[in-house]
Amino acid sequence: MLLKYKKPAMGGPEVKRVQEALHELGYDLGKWGPDGWYGTDTRDAVVAFQKKEGLKVDGKVGRETWAKLDEVMAGDEPPFQEEDDNVIIDIMDKYPNPRLYSPSRTPNKHVDTVVLHQMGVYVADTAYRVRSLNGHIALLCSGDVVLVNNPREFIYHAQGLSDAVCIEVNGLYAGTPDRLAPQILTDNMVEGARLIKNWLIDWFAKEGLEWRYLCAHRQSKDSRRSDPGHEIWKRIAMPWIEELGLSDKGPDWCTGSGRPLPKEWGSDYTAKY
Numbered sequence: 001m002l003l004k005y006k007k008p009a010m011g012g013p014e015v016k017r018v019q020e021a022l023h024e025l026g027y028d029l030g031k032w033g034p035d036g037w038y039g040t041d042t043r044d045a046v047v048a049f050q051k052k053e054g055l056k057v058d059g060k061v062g063r064e065t066w067a068k069l070d071e072v073m074a075g076d077e078p079p080f081q082e083e084d085d086n087v088i089i090d091i092m093d094k095y096p097n098p099r100l101y102s103p104s105r106t107p108n109k110h111v112d113t114v115v116l117h118q119m120g121v122y123v124a125d126t127a128y129r130v131r132s133l134n135g136h137i138a139l140l141c142s143g144d145v146v147l148v149n150n151p152r153e154f155i156y157h158a159q160g161l162s163d164a165v166c167i168e169v170n171g172l173y174a175g176t177p178d179r180l181a182p183q184i185l186t187d188n189m190v191e192g193a194r195l196i197k198n199w200l201i202d203w204f205a206k207e208g209l210e211w212r213y214l215c216a217h218r219q220s221k222d223s224r225r226s227d228p229g230h231e232i233w234k235r236i237a238m239p240w241i242e243e244l245g246l247s248d249k250g251p252d253w254c255t256g257s258g259r260p261l262p263k264e265w266g267s268d269y270t271a272k273y
Helices: 015-026 042-054 063-074 187-207 230-244
Strands: 079-083 087-091 115-116 136-137 145-147 167-168 213-216
Touching: 015 042, 015 063, 042 063, 079 136, 087 187, 115 230, 136 187, 145 187, 167 187, 213 230
Parallel strands: 087 145, 115 167, 115 213, 136 167
Antiparallel strands: 079 087, 136 145
């Protein structure tokens, strides 16, 4: 989406995200600050940012300016933990709660499940870009991990499975081996998933909770039949289930409008994709 100054003024969450980034970087947004409206102060701040970063100076936020904002913001984020080439970046409590956050059901007292998702789209592979994630943990295509929201916070991310910890994998992945998709799961991402697994083991223990189940978003929503996809399930979920003694709730299990796990995702499953 191209953001620019015009009359009547453009407004909305995307404008506010740009403003918040510019404000955090020290650019002047005038007396109203990050108000969600693309006025002359925002245009001038964008121009100043573009000049400093050597971009085309037009006062508009297109693909190039978005990417540079993400790059600059991500460069200021310290790693929470580092192992080999992968890092865990903790931005919990740094940004406002996501759109589907439920304060009335937070803290979530009975967490025993983790749900794997794929985002279904590739977004800029930075912690700053996933700061408004409607979930708890993001696995980036680089293999880095972002702790976005406290797993005790209730977020509507998976319909009847929303009382679970949500892991979102950046990108669009094939539902079955005979389908093509823009992204593939890399060894670096599998290593990043290992960091998530270890972090979750510690988190459940510290919270005095028992991690019992690992589910797929597909199991709670019919339109998400490819979520998280065969690669993610085979290379991340199934090894976790075997190693930690977790349950996927059974080959025929689903809730609401969801679908059981399909035969293309493992030899124990019999459901149609």
